[in-house]
Amino acid sequence: MKSQSFRVLPLVPLIAALSAGLLAEEVQKLPDMQVARPVTKDVLVTLTDVPSGLDGDAGLVDLARRTAGFTVSDAGARGFGTITTLRGLGNTPFFGDSSAPVYLDDIPLATAATFPTGLFDFTSVAVHRGPQANTLFGRAADAGVIQFTSARPQSGTQSRASVTAGDHGLFAASATLLSAPTADTDVTAGFGYSQRDGYIRNTTLNQTVDDRESLSARVKFTHRPVAGTEVSLHLLGSRTRDGAQALVPLGGPFFAVQRGQEGRADTDFAAAALGFSRDLATGTLSSTTSYSNWELSPYSNRLVVFGGFDFDSVMTQTQRTFAEELRFVAANWSAGTFWSTARTRGSTDRIFSGFPIERSSFTTDADTLAVFGRGDFTVAEGWTLQPGLRAERAEKDFERIETIPGSTIIRRGEDWSALLPSLAATRKLDETTDLTLSLGRGFKAGGFSAFTGRADLAAFGPQRAWTAEAAYRTTDKENNVSYTARAYASRVTGYQIERSFAVPNSFTDEYLVVNADETRVLGFELESVWKPGADWTVQLAASVSRAELRDFTDPFTGTSYSGNQAPYAPTGNGALRVDYRPGTGFFAGAGVSWTGTTYYDEQESAMFAQRSYTLIEAEAGYAFARGEVRIFGRNLGDEEYYSAITPGVGHATPGAPLSWGVELSVGW
Structure with a gap:
């Protein structure tokens, strides 16, 4: 049993910070809270520039196609079964935490099932690559951290609304409202x-299977009661009511099935965060208390x-998380503490050809405590060192109750500890060029599989990694590139691999996770922006990348898969886009994206592999003073591919076909 001190101790500095922060006298507007200068952070995408997704909003999949080294295997069930991979490190489909947690402003999310498939009205995203992110964020893992940031009120146009319509019955509407900023208060809503x-x-039923409907909202209230003090309240939520998960038999038609019954996939998500920051003589002290609730x-x-x-499968699953994060950011160093407690619950009923084969429920309690910090020191002219350290402890308690079979x-x-230096x-090298060499250790906690009835197979161990990186950045101002x-x-040691129907002579032990002793990941990334003209x-x-299993033997058959590509990790990705966007008048843009070969089992089975594929998109429209109208098309080559494969049942999720739409947006 976990001690009560582990649960309440992180609230003590928060209470002290709140008490100290309300003693100032004047009123002033504070800038957005910043962490210490990161090593590998790059604002890769401004989300307002991402075309509307196939569901009428800019989705996580659309974002991944524009981000080097980041991919999403979308299982078609609003996050459930989705795999996000950054630099060859990811989550398992159902039970492993993500190797790249997501922050929605200041709200941390640990598991890919809870990540937003639509991005509310966030305006930009930054990817903090590598284990150095462990020293900047409370919620972190072995691949990095993905951070979405919402807009704050500025002068000029404050609000925007859009309406989209297209084929496949597409209809979408959205609005972002930003209040005019004042000295002490501002409000944003979406x-x-x-x-x-x-x-x-x-x-068989003469109906479409995977209809989708979603509703989302977000509001953030920021108040500056006294000089140097800022308090914020952030609320967001979404409600989706979809048809069945988009699954078709492998090797069959991509967009047709024959079965006598269809299902549904309903999800709800809500989150709240109370933020506080206070300017002190030596730096900025800030805290965030957050709560999130995800339900399938x-x-x-x-x-x-x-x-x-x-x-037949019928499941419910919920995850409720409470987190407290405290940071202090000074001129050349930063430090923080993080604590979270989460409870995940689920129930499962499975029926095979009319006979119940499983009825079970589970509860997992997970606690995480971390202390982290980083320095930023100029040691000689042109040289900067950034040492960092993180200490983390994770505990999980698991209970599974089975009544059938x-x-x-x-x-x-289980509990795991990690000391993570970087x-x-x-x-x-000159005013526009620098070279960074880094080395750091990453950690992702182990866990438990709820889809096996054997106690000796339920647990899996943590994933640990040492990562070395060389990064070269330059800007050619003369050529605008x-x-x-x-x-x-x-x-990587303990690389987590999910197995489906992996236990010989057992039909009910469907999904479990095993650890590969050693895996090696090598990769190269390139990102470039070129402006050949003012409007281009x-x-x-x-x-x-190559994620290779260096030492892995099947624990059930004794077969060695050393030398094979790790599952879920594609061989690479890429995107090239050209845009012509004058201030007003006609505009156009086109892009092409590529995703490398992805295996969904460690055997490199051809049946469970998605070979590399290329997608084409384009848009054109007319911009006027307060808005624009545009027509857009996705997958213009009508490429047939699977966005995710589920080996255990021999099915896959087909990627979206050729689609088009028209969007009108207006600002005021």
């Missing part, structure tokens, strides 16, 4: 709604498997 018909048709209720589907048998109870508890050295090139190498922009983002 609203979004989208719907579309499914791409997949059930020819219900998820149901029917698949035709194993030569024509019906396989047998009456069993599994109770397990060091970066930057050499400024800038680029960043990075090369990295990671040695050319953007390039590309990566190649």
Whole structure:
């Protein structure tokens, strides 16, 4: 059992900070809170420039296609079963935490199921690559941190609304409202709604399968009661009511199925954060208290498997997380503490050809405590050193109650600790060029699988990595071009791999996680922006990587898969986009994106592999003083590909087909 001191101690500095912060006298507007200067942070995408997604909003998948080294395997169920991979490190489909946690402003999310498939009204995103992010953020892991940032009121145009319509019954509407900033208060709010018909048709029932509908809203209130003090309240939520998960049999038609029943996938997400910051003589003290609640209720589907048998699944799952983060940022150093407690609950009913084969429920309690810090020192002319250190402890308690096929109870508890040093050295070669060499250690906690009835198979260990990186950045002002090139190498122990129907002579132990002793990841990334003219922009983002299992033997069959590509980690990705955007008048843009080969099992099975594919998009329109109208098209080559594969049931999620739409947006 966990001690009560572990649960309440992090609240003590928060209370002290709040008490100290309300003693000032004057009123002034503070800038956005900043962390110490990062090593590998790059604001890669301004989300207002990302075209509307196929569901009427800019989605996580659209963002990944424009970001070097970041990919999303979208399982078609609003995050459930989705895999996000950064630099060859990711989550397992159902039970592993993400290797790249997401921050929505100041709200941390640890598991990919809870990541937003639509991005509310956030305006920019930054990817903090590598384990150096451990020393900047309370919630962190072994690959980095992805941070979405919302707009704050500025002078000029404050609000914007848009309406989108297109094929497949697409309709979407959104609005972002920003109050005129005052000396002591500002408010931002956003609203979004989208719907579309499914791409997949059930020819037996003569209906579309994967219809989608979502509603989201966000509001942030910021108040400066006294000089140097800022208090904020951030609320956001979403509600989706979709049809069945988009799954089709492997090797069959991409957009047609035959089965006698369809399911649904309903999700709800809500989060709140209370923020506080106070300017002191030596730096800025800030704290964030956040709560998030994600619910999948219900998820149901029917698949035709194993030569024509019906396989029905009905599941519910929830995750509630409370977190407290305290930071102090000075001129050349920063430090912080982080504490979170989360409870994940779920229930599962599975029926095979009319016979119940599983009925179970589970609860996982997870606590995380971390202390972190980083320095930023100029040691000689043109040389900067950034040493960092993070200490983390994670604890998880697990209980699984099974009533079918047998009456069993599994109770397990594990804890893991990590000491994570990092060091970066930057050499400024001239006014526009620098070279950074860094080395750091990353950590991702282990966990438990709720889809196995055997106590000896439920637990899996943590994932730990050492990562070395060289990053070269330069800007050619004469030719209006800038680029960043990075090369990295990671040695990973305990690489987490999810297995499906992996236990010989057992039909009910469907999904569990095992650890590979050693994995090596090598990669190269290139990002560039070129402005050949005042109204022209050319953007390039590309990566190649190799995540190789160096030491992994199947624990059930004894077969060695050493030398194979790690599952879920593509061989690279890339995007090239050209835009012509004058201030007003006609504009146009086109882009092409590429995703490398991805295997969904460690055997490199051809059946469970998505070979590399290329997608084309384009848009054109007319901009006027207060808005614009545009027509856009996605997957213009009508490429057939799978956005995710589920080996255990021999099904996959097809990527979206050729689609088009028209959007009108107005600002005021």
